[in-house]
Amino acid sequence: MLTALPTGTNPLDHEVNRRVLALSESSGVNLYIVGGYLRDALLGRFNAVVKPKDIDYAVADGSAFAFAKRVADELNGHFVPLDESSDTARVVLSDEAVSMDFAGCVGGSIEKDVLRRDFTINALVWNSREPNTVTDLVGGVEDLKSLTIRAISEKTFVEDPLRVLRAYRFAASLGAKIEPETFGWVNKHSSGLKSVAVERINLELFTALSHPATEIVMSMGAAGILEIIFPELIETRRVTTNSFHHLGLFEHSLETIPQLENRLDLVPDWVVESASKELSHGVTRLAATKVACILHDIGKPATWAINEDGRHTFYAHDVLGAEMCEVVADRMKWSRPVERFITKLVKWHLRPGALFHQGPPTEKALRRFYRSVGEDVPELMLLAFADFGATCGPGLLEENRRSLEKNWNELLSNFSVYLNEDRQRVRFLDGNRVMKLLSIPAGPVIGEILSALDEAQEFKEVLNVADAEAFVKNLYQEKYFK
Structure with a gap:
């Protein structure tokens, strides 16, 4: 079947x-x-301004590997030999910001090649003989119109189990549904993810979570896929409901995702803008926050106790959870920025509530909180709101809920004021000056001293360079000098 391309999307x-x-x-x-x-062309995602950044070519009647090398030579691109034995290579054109993948047609013809692709929406074909149309041999156009994720065959998941996650990723990015037969294959072959490189899993997972992800997270949770990726979640299924939690711990952890996504409609625009920024290559702060939501209580099973009065306690589960996240990060080979961010959110997720535990915090306590959490305050508050929203046990009074929500909204709003003040404040001393002043090398002590100096300067306990130098010397003598 031939389908016309939208105006302005002809590959030529x-x-x-x-x-x-x-x-x-x-x-x-x-x-x-x-x-x-x-x-993406059929979805109308390209125009005169927005151009494709990734292009896949299928090559018949010749070597895709050799042809890609010629393309790189002729177009002054960077040649990346992906796998010569499977006839695949990549060419990157830095000036054009375009990456092109070349692969030989599986089976020797484009018709056979199409049947080896993953999903019908990815099995469309264009050739120069019919330049204004695409050829659809498997019903991909109709599936695209109805936003349906349909696998070409069950072999899709046998040949590459990562496609289990790709199905969810496309469902999230397109707002699509996985059709029943495909969904059955996804569940049947999900255990194959255990053999997939974690780098590939990270790419699909974080990409999926950068989109509205409530439905896919709930589905992945029900299918046991989240526990394959994060075995730390397995034990959370045994922690039951209590007076503050109307859901079991596993279900509570998943419920934070719709709570977070709903909260995005209620917070200031600058919070959403912060969350949309990239934390590391291919990982947005929002996607990483959702992972932190899923993992925020993994320290609870090991700290769970029930008192004589029936009260459930989880002392220091935030600290243990952060330590467990470091293990997760090492296993998943997360970048340092992603590891630090997720671990920090898990470690601090109780702090917003603790701030108001005995009434409104002092100005000093509030500013110390802002300074300690730093630029991650917006995302920490998103996690705190999500955690709180997923907690609806009978022991939680509605009056307390409304009060805490009001306090947290003010805390978040005041942070933007604090941030502007902090950016305009000029430090009296920098790290190099402190090292020279104290005759000590670079290290954690310098950061601690600068943080204390920032606080003193913020509260006008030091007013000039001389005050700052005296403050630093006294602090070092009292706290660090032995």
Whole structure:
């Protein structure tokens, strides 16, 4: 079946495609554009300003590997030999911000190649003989219209179990549904994820969580997929409801996701903007916050106790949970920024509530909280709101709920004021000056001293450079000098 491309999305309108096509003709290979480029074109995601950044080419009647090398040479691109034995290579054009993947047609023809792809929405084909249309051999266009994720066959998941997560990722990014037969295959082959490299799992998981993810998280939880990725969650299933929690611990952890996503409609725009920023390559702060939500109580099973009066306690579960997150980060090979961020949110997730435990905090306590958490305050508050929203046991009075919600909204609003003040404040001393003043090397002590100096300067306990130097010397003598 042929389907017309939207106006302005003809691949020949893209100069890179025109140049690559010209090279294919002179090289004697048949070239097809396949995959996500066509899916996104039919969804209307490209225009005169927004151009595709990733293009997949299928090559017939010749070597894709050799052709990709020629493309790199002719277009001054960077050649990345992915796997010569499977005839796959990549060309990156830095100037154009375009990455192109070249693969030989599986089975020798485009018709056979299409049947080896993962989902129908990714099995569309374009060739220059019909430049204004795409060829659809498997019903991908209709599935795209109805926002349906449908696997080409069960072999999709046998050949690459990562496609279990890809199904969820496409469901999240497109707002689509996984059709029943495909969903059955997803559940059947989910255990195959245990053999998949964690780097590949991270890419799919964090990408999925950067989109509205309530439905997929609930589905992945019900199917046991989250416990395959994070075995630390297994023990949370045994922690039952109590007077403050109307859900078991596992269900409570998942419920934080819809609570967080609903909260995004209620917080100031600058909070949403903060969460949308990239924390590390391919990982947004929002996606990492959702992982922190899922993991925030993993320290509870090991700290769970029931008092004689029937009260459930989980003393220091935040500290243990943060330590467990460090183990998760090591196993999952998260980048240092992602590890620090998620661990920090888990470690501090009780602090917003503790601030108001005995009434409104002092100005000094509030500012110390802001300074300690730093730029991560918006995301920590999103986690705190989500955790609180997922806690609806009979022991939690509605009056207390409303009061805490009001206090937290003010805490979040005041942070933006604090942040502006902090950015405008000029430090009297920097780290190099402190090291020289005290004749000590770089290390954690310098950071601690600077933090204390910031607080003293903020509360006008030091008013100039001389005051700052005296403060630093006295602090070092009293606290660090032995």
